[in-house]
Amino acid sequence: MSSIPAGVPTREIYWNVPFHDLLYVFLVPTLAIAAWGVYRRVRLWRAGQPILRFDRLGERLDLFVKDVLAQGRVVRSSYAAFFHTGLVIGFLVLFAATTVVAIQADLKIPIMQGPFYLFFQSLTVDLFGLYVLVGCAMAGYRRWKTKPAKLVYTDEATRLVLLIGVISLTGFLCEGWRIAVTDDPWGGWSPVGFVFAAASDSMMSDSLMKTLHTGTWWFHMALSFGFVAWAPYTKMLHVLTSPLNIFTANLDGYGASLKPLDFEKAERLGVNALTDFTWKDLLDLDACTECGRCTAVCPANTVGKTLSPRDIILDLRELMHNNAPALLTTLGANGAGTKGADSSAPAGAIDAAATLPPVIREGTPLDPEALFSCTTCAACMEACPVHIEQLPKIIDARRYLVMEEAEFPEGMMNAITSLESRQHPFPGTQFNRTDWAEGLGLDVLGDMEDPTEAEVVFWVGCGGALVERNRSTVRATAKLLKRAGVKFAILGREESCTGDPARRIGNEFLYEMLAKGNVETLNKYGTKQIVTSCPHCFNSFKNEYPQFGGDYQVHHHSQYLQELVEDGRLLNGKDDVEKKLDRKVVYHDPCYLGRHNGEYKAPRALLDGALNTKREEVARSGRDSFCCGGGGGMMYIDEKPDQRVNQERASQLLESGADTVAVGCPFCATMLEDGVNARKGDREVSVMDIAELLLEAAGDDEASAPVAE
């Protein structure tokens, strides 16, 4: 300390702590134990299949700043936001402070002095230490008092909260006694310590405080070291795995979260062993913080089904750890840890993988019944603070059940069988692909002399053309396009299902065949732009078809119509709707337009331009929207009467007091119409597509009348 002139603010490091160098003796085993704890997880992840997740570093850093440092997703829950952010920043600040001490004490660089000492090392550290303490109290309060159902209650979590609390408390005690005994002239810069100092000063003698200080200091250090060593063996591991998981997250949106399958090489179609997952899938498991947000927002779980995305992750995590030896053998046996990726993998690896238990097991969170109740809405992924990808894992397991076992619910089987022989998932439909267009005089690409005259292809979709309810939607869309003078054409009988239902149900093979067929047809006509009123088709074109050589500019009808309105080609310009609607409208975001593809604005803008009234919003909307219940092949399944997602959603929408539920998806329209009819009581409420509403606003009487037979 001699180098610091008197009067410059600082403090003596290791005051009143004899033998403090012993710390370094303890530090080595502590770090070794912690490092082992981390390493034993890392090597398990390596047993997964390869996937590229260290590319696009700039984008990854952005995400890291947003969702790790700024806790972008954690803060969506305001209670957790307050205490978790406190804990994270508190930890970071305290870590910085410890580093400062080390620089000063060991590198002998005198930085812990002057204003920096006062503002950072004293005041900031003290306040954040307090924040940590408060954070622990809040976490404890939630765990022991309010007890939300989404949390997992373990002794481990309890001990962790207590441990961190006691560490900060003992830190303050030591600081207080030091300030009191040394009469620290800058003690006031450490307000919390100062309060402890003042309290102790009046109660005990200096020598008592010195004795207590030494004892408590060592206790504090022992706990801190114990915490560091123990943390990687607990859910605290997420301090490392969560940031890593966010850094290696899928950057392309939920609509592009399913992996393609290499049918030539894949030894198993889909996943039924841990080694069939990618390393990132396995990392996901260790990154889970058990916060339960995913399950809390899951529509299937909400209506009482057994599906729970959190429990799927936790179950797989347990499976991974209980089978660590077998997993490590697969790794040793083929070096790269990529069983299945390479058909020349040594037999040893395959044998070792065969000793792994199946992932899909009845009575567990990965029970086929649970797996086949997922609507693929992606609410779980949107809610997860650490970007865990629950949905692709569910689809991986479905792929196995559908393609390797052919075991899946009957309703989905019927849809798949129909897709195979008729290229649409609606067996028994009484319509063909062009019935809906009767009398509209639309161009059909195959009949046109020069198909390139069509600037846009209107992709109708099976849900539009073949389902009674939605024929008026596609008709309205076509009429609006005509009104605006858009040069468009349809494919008519040449249109096939995009394959979305097949892919979501788990039949990747059938999906690929359908996708390739459609790309061939569209490319044959030189297609550049596509408009579709089905968000599922939209998602396929946007995120999935490029892989098969189908590169199109694709618009959801709400986007395209809104552009037409803005360009003054529809409704005589934005502010001049011919007949503004007096309906009280609430808009329901379709999962595949909203969450999967980030389009929340266009449909709302379009509605606002057509309404006289103020549009209603419900709590679960936009990013947090609640599925209609029809995605992921659930449309083809008869749900138990008391477990219907569509009715739950209908109730939420009805609460807004609206008389019209506006939708932008044929699946939503059918599901919600049924749901609303079941729940509306004697209210008059209609479910209408945006296009139907817009046509009504434009004064076309056909809009709300059924399509003429």
Added chain:
Amino acid sequence: MKILVCIKQILDPDMPARDFKVNAETKEAERGGANLVTNIFCENALETALQIKEKTSGKVTALSYGTDDTEDSLRKALAMTVDEAALILREGDSNPDAEAVAKVLAAAITKLGEFDLILMGRESGDWGVGQTGGLLAEELGLPSLAFVDSIEANDGTLTMRRQTDSGTETATVTGPALALITNNEFNVPRIPKTRDVMMSYRKPLEKFSLADIGLSAEDVSGSSFYEVTDLSIPTKDVQCEFVEGDSIDEKIGVLASKIQPVVAANS
């Protein structure tokens, strides 16, 4: 046990009714935009054969008389795990009658080898004639049983249960024999596993011309023992009328007076 299953590809019976058109000239259904599918009873027969194979062992062969399109139906049979398939390419008559088809199938079966059991669907979903099986048994000189809904194979004996108007009958036969399969809850055709769909493209599917099996187009045309004289889609006339009236009693009265003549005319 060696089992052969004859299957037929037909126009999708599930096509929208309004898409179904017939050609009054040729007296045939028009394909239009409809898909082709395997006749459902033929799929029941395939399922029955596969279950016997799985319980005993042996081999299942699928055979069809059709066009190149029919390859799809045979591929699907292979995907259901049939071992091999043969397609006789149709020549001449595009809608051959049951006798002609039986002749072709008999020649094909003789060419393909010996079988312990031959299964067919009880009738096809398009014409529903239901005669081909019996005629084929005749051609081959085999005993046959129709409306069979389950078969147990035991040490070379086949126990077949057939549905009758008043219940079921059971027959035992030591084969070779021919059975016409009808549906029951146990022979619902399986959904092929994708793995098997992929494998189906590697399984043998042989195509033969009529000449290959020792027949000519003349042999299988014009031999009709029946003639289709007319083909049309029955039309349904629907009239809708709302009953008027001030009170419910009055409406009931009006309704009754409207119904009475119709009931009287039909009784």
